[in-house]
Amino acid sequence: MENKQISISSFGGPEQLVMHSAEVPTPQAGEVLVKVAFASVNPIDVKTRAGLGWAAEQNKDHLPWVPGYDISGKVEAFGEGAQRFVKGDNVAGFIGFPLKGGGYSQYVCVPENDLSLVPDAITLEAAAALPLAGQTAAQALNKAELQEGERVLILAGAGGVGHLAVQIALATKAEVYTTCSEDNLDYLATLGAHAINYNFEPASQRLDNVDVLIDLVGGEVALDALKCLSDNARVVTVPTISAEMICEKAQMLGFSATGMLVDPQPEQLDTMLYMVSVGLLKVEIFKTYPMSAAVDAHKQIESGHTRGKILLDMQS
Ligand SMILES: NC(=O)c1ccc[n+]([C@@H]2O[C@H](COP(=O)([O-])OP(=O)(O)OC[C@H]3O[C@@H](n4cnc5c(N)ncnc54)[C@H](OP(=O)(O)O)[C@@H]3O)[C@@H](O)[C@H]2O)c1
CATH class of the missing domain: 3.40.50.720 (NAD(P)-binding Rossmann-like Domain)
Structure with a gap:
């Protein structure tokens, strides 16, 4: 299996975002492997790519770096002791924040306790847009x-x-x-x-x-x-x-x-997913880009005029 990712090897403009192939990671104890359907793009991804802010400062000696903190997708495999989900469950999460990132990947390993089950009534698009x-x-x-x-x-x-x-x-x-x-x-x-x-x-x-x-x-x-x-x-x-x-x-x-600095709380994401499922909250998706167009997605966020959220389709 191939694991395409979008990464940066140095800080700079959107053209620094480059697609490459990596190994599909193996889930460790307590982790699950997620086949990522959608990753959302946030201003912090753009600022870090440009070399601005705390996450860039911390990562500058550890490039290449794969951006992305918001994912939705399907559970594919389990590390030792991981038992909250079954294969094929739809999940979403606010992952690797603020240092590790990693969401712009087709496959990612995540501690199972960092993920929320996505109710059937919610699309994977809305679920990826919501966490951060x-x-x-x-x-x-x-x-x-x-x-x-x-x-x-x-x-x-x-x-x-x-x-x-x-x-x-x-x-x-x-x-x-x-x-x-x-x-x-x-x-x-x-x-x-x-x-x-x-x-x-x-x-x-x-x-x-x-x-x-x-x-x-x-x-x-x-x-x-x-x-x-x-x-x-x-x-x-x-x-x-x-x-x-x-x-x-x-x-x-x-x-x-x-x-403030947002603090990932899976229980809070559970609540928000529930609110979406019963129509109390509506997630606005401005546009979904194929992962190969991550450069355009970053340019859109940099315009400062995105209505709602934008997504990367990680399987297209
Ligand atoms: N501290 C943290 O933990 C944390 C967490 C998340 C986000 N943030 C920061 O919070 C900010 C907002 O994040 P976001 O994801 O909501 O950004 P965003 O989606 O990129 O915000 C775009 C929106 O900003 C509006 N806008 C632009 N200039 C405006 C102005 N002068 N007055 C009023 N609205 C204006 C635009 O509306 P129009 O098109 O109508 O102008 C557009 O809808 C960013 O700086 C982000 O980095 C911080």
Whole structure:
């Protein structure tokens, strides 16, 4: 059997992503071998490929590196003692985060406890899109302790994390405001959010008395959004690069503020898969690329204007 992978041998532009063949790995004790159906592409894959951020710093002496943290697929084989699944089960997982990655592979070994069983009602596409973005959305809202009836502003509600954060916040019965370009106004309004076109005017011109800010953009955009907040508001800023600066400014203004690094929690993914299966959460797939077009998939994420998630089809 062949195991095609997409890897980088040095940091740089999307063209650094190259397909090669590797051995199909053998599952060790407690692991299962997964035949990967879909891998999702996240901004952290793109930043690490470019040599930016902590995962790049840690991996720079260990290239080549195979990106990818989100997978769905079928269980193929078992290491000693692995007994949670049977051959052919559909599984999904948030794997190898943040150092190892490895999701852009046709076959990957994963500790069985890191995987969730995908309910029959959910496609493998939706299951691959959910882990990193869904858990970031849920954990950001949990950190902010968003309560029923509160006003929350989610910057970048149309993105991979944002569209799930909007829906989870609405399920909490919060009043949800979000920012997007004109192209996404209808989409976000249909989900049930009050959508603000950031190209027309900054959020601070349109909104006040916000209890919770979930910042998925960072930088100047986040600093502007601080002007929308009520006394004692809570801020969670998700992009790591500007987190320190935004937290300092927010705290100077009297708000509680924190950055975050998403933490893979298989039980939380179980819950989100259940929410999708009963229609409480809808996963938006912008486009699925064959694995041979990983370069185009990274270019799309770099455009900064992906609605929902994009996937690599690892068997095409
Ligand atoms: N700390 C962590 O653990 C963690 C985890 C996950 C993600 N992140 C970070 O969180 C950020 C969001 O991740 P993501 O996966 O959601 O990214 P994404 O899917 O690439 O976000 C794309 C979205 O951003 C929107 N957008 C672009 N510029 C905007 C602006 N000025 N105002 C409002 N919306 C804007 C776009 O909407 P329009 O097309 O309508 O402009 C698009 O829908 C990234 O920086 C990512 O690296 C951090």
